Amino acid sequence: MPYVAMTESEKQQMLAQVGVGSLDELWRQILGAETLPSFERLPCGSSELKVTRHLAGLAHRNATDLMCFVGSGFYDHFIPAVVGEVAGRTEFSTSYTPYQPEVSQGTLQAIYEYQSAICRLTDMEVANASMYDGGTAFFEAMMMAVRITGRRRAVVLGSVSPIYRTMLQCYCSNLDVELVMTPPALQADVRSIADLLTPDTACVMVQYPNVFGVVEDWRPLIEAARERQVLSVCSAYPMALARLMPPGQMGFDVVTGEGQSLGLPLSFGGPYLGFLATWMKYVRKMPGRICGRTVDQNGKPGFVLTLQAREQHIRREKAMSNICTNEGLCALRALAYLTFVGKQGLVDVADVCAAKAVFAREQLLRIEGVRGYDVPFFNEFVIRLPVEAGEVVGRMIERGFAAGFPLGRYFADRRNELLVAVTEKRTREDIRGLAAALEAVLNECR
Amino acid sequence: MQLIYEKSFPGRRGTSLPELDVPAGNALPPTLLRQKPAELPEVSELDGVRHFVNLSRRNVSVDTCFYPLGSCTMKYNPKFHDRIADLPGFADLHPLLPQLRHGGALTQGALAVLYETETLLCDLLGFAAFTMQPLAGAHGELTGVMMMAAYHKDRGEKRSVMLIPDSAHGTNPASAALAGFEARTIGTDANGNTDVEALRRALSKDVAGIMLTCPSTLGLFDPNIREICRCVHEAGGLVYGDGANFNALLGRVRPGDLGVDVAHVNLHKTFATPHGGGGPGAGPVGVCEKLVPYLPTSRVMKRADGSYVLEYQFPKTIGYIAPFYGNFGVIVKAYAYMLTLGRDGLRRVSDAAVLNANYLRAHLRQAYHEPFDRPCMHECVLSAKHQIKQGVHALDIAKALLDAGFHPPTIYFPLVVPEAIMIEPTETESKQTLDAFIQAMLDIARLAETDPARVKAAPRTTPVARLDETRAARSLDLASRPAAP
Numbered sequence: 001m002p003y004v005a006m007t008e009s010e011k012q013q014m015l016a017q018v019g020v021g022s023l024d025e026l027w028r029q030i031l032g033a034e035t036l037p038s039f040e041r042l043p044c045g046s047s048e049l050k051v052t053r054h055l056a057g058l059a060h061r062n063a064t065d066l067m068c069f070v071g072s073g074f075y076d077h078f079i080p081a082v083v084g085e086v087a088g089r090t091e092f093s094t095s096y097t098p099y100q101p102e103v104s105q106g107t108l109q110a111i112y113e114y115q116s117a118i119c120r121l122t123d124m125e126v127a128n129a130s131m132y133d134g135g136t137a138f139f140e141a142m143m144m145a146v147r148i149t150g151r152r153r154a155v156v157l158g159s160v161s162p163i164y165r166t167m168l169q170c171y172c173s174n175l176d177v178e179l180v181m182t183p184p185a186l187q188a189d190v191r192s193i194a195d196l197l198t199p200d201t202a203c204v205m206v207q208y209p210n211v212f213g214v215v216e217d218w219r220p221l222i223e224a225a226r227e228r229q230v231l232s233v234c235s236a237y238p239m240a241l242a243r244l245m246p247p248g249q250m251g252f253d254v255v256t257g258e259g260q261s262l263g264l265p266l267s268f269g270g271p272y273l274g275f276l277a278t279w280m281k282y283v284r285k286m287p288g289r290i291c292g293r294t295v296d297q298n299g300k301p302g303f304v305l306t307l308q309a310r311e312q313h314i315r316r317e318k319a320m321s322n323i324c325t326n327e328g329l330c331a332l333r334a335l336a337y338l339t340f341v342g343k344q345g346l347v348d349v350a351d352v353c354a355a356k357a358v359f360a361r362e363q364l365l366r367i368e369g370v371r372g373y374d375v376p377f378f379n380e381f382v383i384r385l386p387v388e389a390g391e392v393v394g395r396m397i398e399r400g401f402a403a404g405f406p407l408g409r410y411f412a413d414r415r416n417e418l419l420v421a422v423t424e425k426r427t428r429e430d431i432r433g434l435a436a437a438l439e440a441v442l443n444e445c446r
Numbered sequence: 447m448q449l450i451y452e453k454s455f456p457g458r459r460g461t462s463l464p465e466l467d468v469p470a471g472n473a474l475p476p477t478l479l480r481q482k483p484a485e486l487p488e489v490s491e492l493d494g495v496r497h498f499v500n501l502s503r504r505n506v507s508v509d510t511c512f513y514p515l516g517s518c519t520m521k522y523n524p525k526f527h528d529r530i531a532d533l534p535g536f537a538d539l540h541p542l543l544p545q546l547r548h549g550g551a552l553t554q555g556a557l558a559v560l561y562e563t564e565t566l567l568c569d570l571l572g573f574a575a576f577t578m579q580p581l582a583g584a585h586g587e588l589t590g591v592m593m594m595a596a597y598h599k600d601r602g603e604k605r606s607v608m609l610i611p612d613s614a615h616g617t618n619p620a621s622a623a624l625a626g627f628e629a630r631t632i633g634t635d636a637n638g639n640t641d642v643e644a645l646r647r648a649l650s651k652d653v654a655g656i657m658l659t660c661p662s663t664l665g666l667f668d669p670n671i672r673e674i675c676r677c678v679h680e681a682g683g684l685v686y687g688d689g690a691n692f693n694a695l696l697g698r699v700r701p702g703d704l705g706v707d708v709a710h711v712n713l714h715k716t717f718a719t720p721h722g723g724g725g726p727g728a729g730p731v732g733v734c735e736k737l738v739p740y741l742p743t744s745r746v747m748k749r750a751d752g753s754y755v756l757e758y759q760f761p762k763t764i765g766y767i768a769p770f771y772g773n774f775g776v777i778v779k780a781y782a783y784m785l786t787l788g789r790d791g792l793r794r795v796s797d798a799a800v801l802n803a804n805y806l807r808a809h810l811r812q813a814y815h816e817p818f819d820r821p822c823m824h825e826c827v828l829s830a831k832h833q834i835k836q837g838v839h840a841l842d843i844a845k846a847l848l849d850a851g852f853h854p855p856t857i858y859f860p861l862v863v864p865e866a867i868m869i870e871p872t873e874t875e876s877k878q879t880l881d882a883f884i885q886a887m888l889d890i891a892r893l894a895e896t897d898p899a900r901v902k903a904a905p906r907t908t909p910v911a912r913l914d915e916t917r918a919a920r921s922l923d924l925a926s927r928p929a930a931p
Contacts, residue, residue, distance in 0.1 A: 002524070005874060010877045013877070026804065037699070039697075048524075052782075062556050091510060093721075095723045097723065106504040110501055112924075113450050132726075166765060242480070242484065292918040292923055294914045294915065294917045294923070304913045304918045319620040324616075330725070340489075355470050
């Protein structure tokens, strides 16, 4: 009986004390006439060894040696071993939501330190204990703006990741909220977007850097929004914030983002980490758990979950959100990553990414027929190929490179464009290899 | 304990990072540079390790003690599943890979995990299809009720009311509201079951469906559940099954067979992912045949040649509720868990979970009030009704258990039982552990009679005493700010 401690003799003793003769009798008392189902697909049990072999076989059928230049919001950054080591402490992983604070100070203090780290990185005043992912956090930020302004219209820039734009559309389908999507552009035309910020608009939503990797100065748009009492919301790439003007300084009202780049493996799409930060004046409209510092009966400092009256288990249908859990262990990993990489380390990682991206772009633009855009970027950039990018990517995969993301998949007028991301894990040789392989593939295609 | 920021020292470094092997430089706009680095910790690797290890010691957890938190299924999860999710072939896989041309061939193992987990869950719950996308239980609820909304809309019906029994999970009303429904409560009858007469009266052309928790948060199996499903169907509604308590039904009862149209299960409660101090989890949603067209995109399909492929063309889909295919790292563990236990092992889980809960009930009802006198399922709900006479509340009993070395049960939930104490022992605990817990509960009940002040003074042995929650909410201190320069 794997993982079930009960022996046959104990079972008999316990049944006797419950006052039934057998398990079947107990089940009959509970379920009445319900009969046992029969299963067609569920196999009989297997040993740990056999299951491990089977799963290792499946893992082996996935690419593990592909050179990854795909980003699009999800990045192959280096994770120091110590991050997994401390976040893997089972006192953290096998505890529940810290509803009993006296015996959950470890989790609670870690959440408080995580909230502090997000505030320091984004230059905002308050962050929640985390959300499912960057996309759901972005949606929650929109709903927050709706609650704060009492308006039910959101302007979403076309340069926001299509993954997040489709998620917003899905979530809004039953809510009386109008989404206005602007045409996708490498760099936003602030004046034309400002014209869309009507008096019934709750917020304008942007991405920083945007889906094309371009770093934009959002201050003029934020200013235009503020003049119209429209809130500004951004989804930010936290690694880029090590070097870029923090969103708080820029003036955003709500800052969200995907925290995967802070020490979480790519893991085929999850678990990830959504962060959400804002100003204290909006804290009571913010969704999600929040941890606060207080004192115990004896005046000793300690931590508790606070402002729970906003949450679904208390407010029920009038809650800020239906979100119940946070991504506790993922937030802990992000805190551990930011701790061990540290203040200067994060700047160094960002610098290495940025320098390698510049180097990669130079190498790629040397190839005949490959063009670029003259725009500022962090570690991800667009190149234009002489042929359809999707086809090129397919051929590059056969040569061992995930060369980038073909933008034609999202944007019909960008069929020849490739979005290339470079992290600190890619070496000079990797980048040279990418350029050589691309040149060879383009020669094949000509 | 000091904050990590208070342990920092200027210039101290933790880890060694990848070197710069290309010329320095960047393409950042000079006017948009950060003026000074974010004030993140500056500690050595050792100082950081000590910080986190010592923090972890200020937690109690399943791995350190009995944690009978009702409604939360705090069972022991096999360790080898964590290792499996960490295999490089899973952990390092970029989610956009299968969306690239020829990329599907490089993710066959991961797609197989998704498809096969879905298949096993369909069998276990009696559904036609599953989506693995929902990232948590409440996210699964939302996905499910959004599909219900899409179903009615597709049929040209305007149904705006969602019925929710007061013994359902606390997240249900908020999920219904987010899918555009008005939540309406249905009461509980004297036996602890959903009030079927009240339900019949509430049914109308406006009702989209009902959100049932089975077993309910009272830990009870509702014998009228088939009748409830029949009534709701007859009125044109759909039945949502909150499967957060599915641990009690594993291998015994399939929601699909009962008449439930759509349900989520919590992979983090029932299927081997530990709770992580509050996530990550996963809340896959299963549906009966008529709701299959509304499932979120994308979906994994199996081709005739045995290969797996992502499909996107589903005209009636509710769309994208997650960035990719769900919390894959959690799904892998669920798959391994189902393969390890198999159909017989899963049934032994519910056998032991139910017997353990009834064993606790048999002993504890001597000293604690039992609101409904009938066998429970995976958890037993008692109350501190007898103890209040001495001024001892459920909260005090919970805190006294901390001193006895146990994590307390859930208290004050479900709301239908005043002073509720909700105990879920799970299947992985031994009789010795249960006996020790029973002894502690009976000792506290006795102490509540003889020396109630002592119970109210608990806890004495924890890292901190009872915390000032009012102060926490009044003078908000939610982040540590860097010292002014």
